[in-house]
Amino acid sequence: MSIKKAAAVAIVAALGVTGLAACGGEGTPAAGRSGTPAPKTVTLVSHDSFNASKEVLADFTKRTGFTVKVLKSGDAGEAVNKEILTKGSPQGDVFFGVDNTLLSRALDNGIFVPYEAKGLDRVPAAYQLDKEHRVTPIDSGDICVNYDKKYFADKKLAPPVTFDDLAKPAYKDLLVVENPERSSPGLGFLLGTAAKYGDDGWQDYWKKLRANGVKTVDSWELAYNQEFSGSAGGKQAKGDRPLVVSYASSPPVEVLYGEPQPKVAPTGVSTGTCFRQTEFAGLLNGAKNPEGGKALIDFLISKEFQEDMPLQMFVNPVAKDAALPELFTKHGVVIEKPETMAPEKIAEKRDPWIQQWSSLVLK
Secondary structure (H helix, E strand, O other): OOOOOOOHHHHHOOOOEEEOOOOOOOOOOOEOOOOOEOOOEEEEEEOOOOOOOHHHHHHHHHHHOOEEEEEEOOOHHHHHHHHHHOOOOOOOOEEEEEEOOOHHHHHHOOOEEOOOOOOHHHOOHHHOOOOOOOOEEEEEEEEEEEEEHHHHHHOOOOOOOEHHHHOOHHHOOOEEEEOOOOOHHHHHHHHHHHHHHOOOOHHHHHHHHHHOOOEEEOOHHHHHHHHEOOOHHHHHOOOOEOEEEEEOOOHHHHHHOOOOOOOOOOEEEEEEEEEEEEEEEEEEOOOOOHHHHHHHHHHHOOHHHHHHHHHOOOOEEOOOOOOOOHHHHHHOOOOOOOEOOOHHHHHHHHHHHHHHHHHHHOO
16 A cells, blocks of 8 residues: 555655654663664665654654654665665665565565564454564555546546446546556556456456557656646646546545645546555564664554554555544545455466566557
């Protein structure tokens, strides 16, 4: 969910491997099985859009004695694939950012070990898709087409609302999407079209999009911050696509990071193009610091972290007791009826659909 920060400045600056909570504090890490102290650093592997307040992560360090190091590993699809390739010898202790579109791939490849997080009773059962607790739900959001309000106002053209609209001649050469093989928003959008048009209808829909000039790039960062004319980054990069696959919560980002801060978001959401996404974290199989990893997963669903997420990663918290900030609710869009798909069907259809999509769109 993904969701990801849709801010030009905040996302483009990839941090690589960064110690985000550097202060020492009260508390001592739990001892390992050998009786020696456990490592004082816990490594969180994530997609590129992970972010958290330094103060919040410093509080985690103060509570537990563990310092968080973040390893950003590309878009979600790329990051999951890297963990599969390093199964048993992971890059870190916890992985954050696998979503419902990629969950079965991660679980089937055994990259996580079970851990039932403390405080999980505060998370609705609808988000808990793995009964073995190999992953813990952290956030949710809706993948939707965003549009550049100024472009459509200048052209005196109504922005698209539905999937059907995107294939109309009026929107030819305007849409940029992400490759579903590499990007979770791209995969979510593909699944949204399959949910909308059915197993036998989505291919014809994508033929129409291709004929209508849809452009494909490898990642959300490229699509939103380079190609999309409505984002701060896209404006700097002189992007010329006023339609992009992003999130229903992307408009608040453009407000928060605007200089000066606008009273109204410069981007809008095509509310009939959305697919519901949930993101998870899991303890990696072979983690060097499993105790630190468990403590971190507990913290990710704590009220403190859950309330920090909306203006850091622009996603919805899953904990029932977490409140949303005013800026997020004022400028974000609530999607009442997003497209959804059962996890079992995603597991069955995802890979063959991606292959079919590649043949239809990329060749």
